[in-house]
Amino acid sequence: MVKRILLLFLVGLALFYVYSGYHFYKKSFSGKITFQPIEEIREIDTTKLVIIKQNTFDFESGSFNTTEEIAFSGKRSLKITPKKEYDSEYLVNISSIPNFSYFREVEINLMGLRKKKMSSPVLWVVEIVSDSGKVLSWESSGVLPISENWENFNFHIKIQQEFLLPKNALKIYAWNKNKENLFVDNLKLSFWGYSAKINK
Numbered sequence: 001m002v003k004r005i006l007l008l009f010l011v012g013l014a015l016f017y018v019y020s021g022y023h024f025y026k027k028s029f030s031g032k033i034t035f036q037p038i039e040e041i042r043e044i045d046t047t048k049l050v051i052i053k054q055n056t057f058d059f060e061s062g063s064f065n066t067t068e069e070i071a072f073s074g075k076r077s078l079k080i081t082p083k084k085e086y087d088s089e090y091l092v093n094i095s096s097i098p099n100f101s102y103f104r105e106v107e108i109n110l111m112g113l114r115k116k117k118m119s120s121p122v123l124w125v126v127e128i129v130s131d132s133g134k135v136l137s138w139e140s141s142g143v144l145p146i147s148e149n150w151e152n153f154n155f156h157i158k159i160q161q162e163f164l165l166p167k168n169a170l171k172i173y174a175w176n177k178n179k180e181n182l183f184v185d186n187l188k189l190s191f192w193g194y195s196a197k198i199n200k
Contacts, residue, residue, distance in 0.1 A: 043197040044102060052098045053191040055090070059184075064088060072111040072150045072185035080122055082179035089173040090189065094128070095166035102194035103164055106172065109154045109188040114145040120178040124155075127171040128163040136163045140175065143182065150185070156192075 059066045059078045065087060067079040080087050094100050106126050121142025128137045141155040159170075172189060176182075 045195045045197075048195065049104060049192040050195045051190050052103065052193040052195075055189045057088075057187040057189075059187075067183070070113065070115075070183055072113070074185075077113075078184040078187070080174055080176050080180070080182040080184060082176065082181065085176050085179075087174040087176065088184075088187075089171065091169055091171050093166070094164055094168045094170060097170070097191060097193075099193060099196045100164055100166070102196060103159055103191060104161075104194065105159055105192045106157045106170075107154070107188075107190040107192060108141070108157070108172070109152070109186075109190070110143070111150045111185045112143045112145050112153050113148070113150045113183040113185075114181065115148060115183070116181050118144055118180045118182070120144070120180065122180055122182045123175040123177060125171075125173055125175050126157045126159075128160065129169050129171055131167045131169075136160075136168065143184075145182070 057064075057078075058074055059071075059076050060074045064078050065081070065084065066076040068075055069077075069079070071077040078088060094103075097103050108124050108126075110124075121144035123140040123142050125138065125140045127135055127139075129135055137160045139157045141157060143153045145151045174184075
């Protein structure tokens with residue numbers, strides 16, 4: 001008899017704790033409570049583009065085909081000749097570009113000079129390539145000086161958004177398709193994209 005009363009008491013006590021726990025759960029975690037997500041929230045300003053990455057090359061050092069024949073600033077410049085069809089390759093992984101999903105265009109700015117008359121431009125090419133090396137997009141703009149003085153060239157090349165994947169890469173290079181002679185100095189590559197603010 002005593003065992004039966006003790007058993008009933010223990011069962012009742014267990015039911016009480018279960019009910020209390022359930023009641024506490026409903027009161028504390030009701031639908032009225034909202035939880036802030038742990039991840040960062042991005043605020044994107046799509047009304048203007050800003051520079052999100054920039055690289056400059058003065059050709060005073062490095063493994064480029066440089067010369068001391070002439071320079072716009074410093075002592076050296078890049079010499080593009082008929083001997084080399086492709087020159088000055090710049091390669092960067094898409095994932096290394098800040099906020100790469102909002103990357104929209106590449107600006108190429110350089111000083112160019114010819115010592116001989118050029119019949120066709122030297123092309124500056126912007127490609128997006130896959131991790132297997134397949135060319136996914138290809139755009140270019142030409143540099144064709146009209147005098148034998150240093151001239152400034154500036155152009156923007158749009159980026160196709162569908163290829164902005166972390167596994168892809170952006171490649172920029174000079175293509176001397178028609179075997180011209182060109183001197184280049186003060187090359188600046190600017191990557192433009194939407195500005196992003198991080199709220200923590």
